[in-house]
Amino acid sequence: MRQTAQDLSATELSAAYAAGLDPREVAESVLARIAEREPVLNAFYVHDPDQVRRDAEASAKRWASGTQLSAFDGVPATVKENIPRAGVPVPSGTALANPPVAAENAPVTDRMLEAGLVLLGSTTMPDWGMLSSGVSSRHGITRNALDPALTTGGSSAGAGAAAAAGYGPLHVGTDIGGSIRLPGTWAGLATLKPSAGLVPLHAPYLGRAAGPLARTAADAAALMSVIARPDVRDYSARPYPRMDWFAGPANPSGLRVGLQLNAGSGAEVDPQIAAAVQRAADLFAAAGARVRELPPFMTPEQLAGIDAFWRTRSWADYSALEEGQRENVLPYIVRWCAGGRNYDGVATMVHYHRFAQVQQATIAATRDFDLVLSPVAPMAAFPAEQPMPIDDPDRPMAHISFTMPYNMSGQPAATVNCGFMADGRTIGLQLAGPVGADDRVLAAAAWFETVRGDASPDWSRVP
The missing domain is CATH 3.90.1300.10 (Amidase signature (AS) domain)
Known part of the structure; x- marks a missing residue:
C-alpha cells in the first residue's frame, strides 16, 4: 500500500501544512481509511465525520490566515472514551444504560483542542478498563489492525487499533497497569506511560496516567509536547522541569x-x-x-x-x-x-x-x-x-x-x-x-x- 496523507507523521503533516497542504485533504484521506477499516476493527465509540470535516475546515482557514493554533494545528488525533469530552457520554466500555455525560472536557482534551488538533472521535475500551483486550459489553470486540484475528490489547484498545491502522498519527490512551503499553507491544507501536502527574488527569487515581500511542517515538514525543502541560484540575500534578520533546534520537553511549x-x-x-x-x-x-x-x-x-x-x-x-x-x-x-x-x-x-x-x-x-x-x-x-x-x-x-x-x-x-x-x-x-x-x-x-x-x-x- 502506498503512503498517503493519513500515513504522514505529525511532524511531516506540520511541515506540509506550512508548505500549503490543506488539512481538509488530510481529513478526507483519514476518513476514507476509517470507513474502509472500521467495520472490521471497531476502534471507535464516538466518531462524527461531519464534525471532523468542520474542524478540518476551521484549521485550513487558520493556516491560510497565519493564525494556526500550534505547529500541529489540523493533525488528526483520537482520545480514549474514558477521557471526557463535553457533552459526550462516558460509559467506560460497559453496556450500562444512561452512562454519565461529561459536563466538561478533561485537561487532555482541552490541550488537544487548544493546539488545533482535529479530534476524529473517542476510542473504545473494555468494561471499566479492567481487561487487557478489546472485549467490551458495549462495543463488542475491537481488533488488531495488523491481524484482525488477534487482540489489539487493552484497555486502550481502540487507541491501539487506530494508531496501527493509520487513523492519523496521534492517539491518547490511559494506563493504570499497562493499558497504553500492552496495545503497544501487541500492535507494534511506540507508546509512553508518562511520569506521574506530568500529563494532567480529570480523575487522578493511584498509578493512573494518560499518554500517547503512535507508530513512532517521534510522534509520541510530539503528542507529549501538546498534552504534558499543567492544569489546576489535576490535584496530583507535580512540577517538572521543561522537557525537550524534539531533541530526536539520543545515542546511548555511557548510559x-x-x-x-x-x-x-x-x-x-x-x-x-x-x-x-x-x-x-x-x-x-x-x-x-x-x-x-x-x-x-x-x-x-x-x-x-x-x-x-x-x-x-x-x-x-x-x-x-x-x-x-x-x-x-x-x-x-x-x-x-x-x-x-x-x-x-x-x-x-x-x-x-x-x-x-x-x-x-x-x-x-x-x-x-x-x-x-x-x-x-x-x-x-x-x-x-x-x-x-x-x-x-x-x-x-x-x-x-x-x-x-x-x-x-x-x-x-x-x-x-x-x-x-x-x-x-x-x-x-x-x-x-x-x-x-x-x-x-x-x-x-x-x-x-x-x-x-x-x-x-x-x-x-x-x-
Whole structure:
C-alpha cells in the first residue's frame, strides 16, 4: 500500500501544512481509511465525520490566515472514551444504560483542542478498563489492525487499533497497569506511560496516567509536547522541569542500562520474546551503553495483592449498580471482580499496602540505572475474542509484572517494537527511566528505532 496523507507523521503533516497542504485533504484521506477499516476493527465509540470535516475546515482557514493554533494545528488525533469530552457520554466500555455525560472536557482534551488538533472521535475500551483486550459489553470486540484475528490489547484498545491502522498519527490512551503499553507491544507501536502527574488527569487515581500511542517515538514525543502541560484540575500534578520533546534520537553511549528478563512474578517470558529483548540490549551495549542484569524485584504476593485490591474496587462499583443493570456488565468482569467480595477491611488494607511495597521496590531496584530494558509482556498477542492473555478470571493478572511496577513508582515507561515471533506477531521492548526523564526515555526509544533493522514494523503492509 502506498503512503498517503493519513500515513504522514505529525511532524511531516506540520511541515506540509506550512508548505500549503490543506488539512481538509488530510481529513478526507483519514476518513476514507476509517470507513474502509472500521467495520472490521471497531476502534471507535464516538466518531462524527461531519464534525471532523468542520474542524478540518476551521484549521485550513487558520493556516491560510497565519493564525494556526500550534505547529500541529489540523493533525488528526483520537482520545480514549474514558477521557471526557463535553457533552459526550462516558460509559467506560460497559453496556450500562444512561452512562454519565461529561459536563466538561478533561485537561487532555482541552490541550488537544487548544493546539488545533482535529479530534476524529473517542476510542473504545473494555468494561471499566479492567481487561487487557478489546472485549467490551458495549462495543463488542475491537481488533488488531495488523491481524484482525488477534487482540489489539487493552484497555486502550481502540487507541491501539487506530494508531496501527493509520487513523492519523496521534492517539491518547490511559494506563493504570499497562493499558497504553500492552496495545503497544501487541500492535507494534511506540507508546509512553508518562511520569506521574506530568500529563494532567480529570480523575487522578493511584498509578493512573494518560499518554500517547503512535507508530513512532517521534510522534509520541510530539503528542507529549501538546498534552504534558499543567492544569489546576489535576490535584496530583507535580512540577517538572521543561522537557525537550524534539531533541530526536539520543545515542546511548555511557548510559547505565539495566536488562530485566525475569519479573519475579506472573507468567514465564516466552523464549522468543526474551531473545528479542536480549538482541535489543546487545544493540545498546554495542553503542557504548553499560548493560547489566537487573534481578527480579516484585513478588507473586505483591502481584496477587494488587490484583485483589482491584477486584474489591470493581466489586464495589458492581454492587452499587441497580439489579437490572448488573446483567449488562461483561460476565468475565463479573466473575473476576466477584473474587473481591469476601475480603474484609483488614485484608483490603493488606492488599492496599502492596502498592507502596511495589513502589518502594521499583525505585530501589532501578535507582542506579539511566534506563531499564525489559519485555512489555511475557506473551505475544492472543485471539481477539479472548478477554485476557491467560483466560482465567480466578487467577491474578499474569501479564502485567513488567508494566505495573512503573505505574506505582511514577516512572516513565515507553515501548517500541523490537522483533517478531516466528508467526509474525509483534514483540515490544519496554524502556523505563527515572521520574521526570520522559523526554530522555523517548529519545532512547527513537535511537533504537534507527538501529533495529528488520525489527521495524512495515506499516505499508497494514491492510
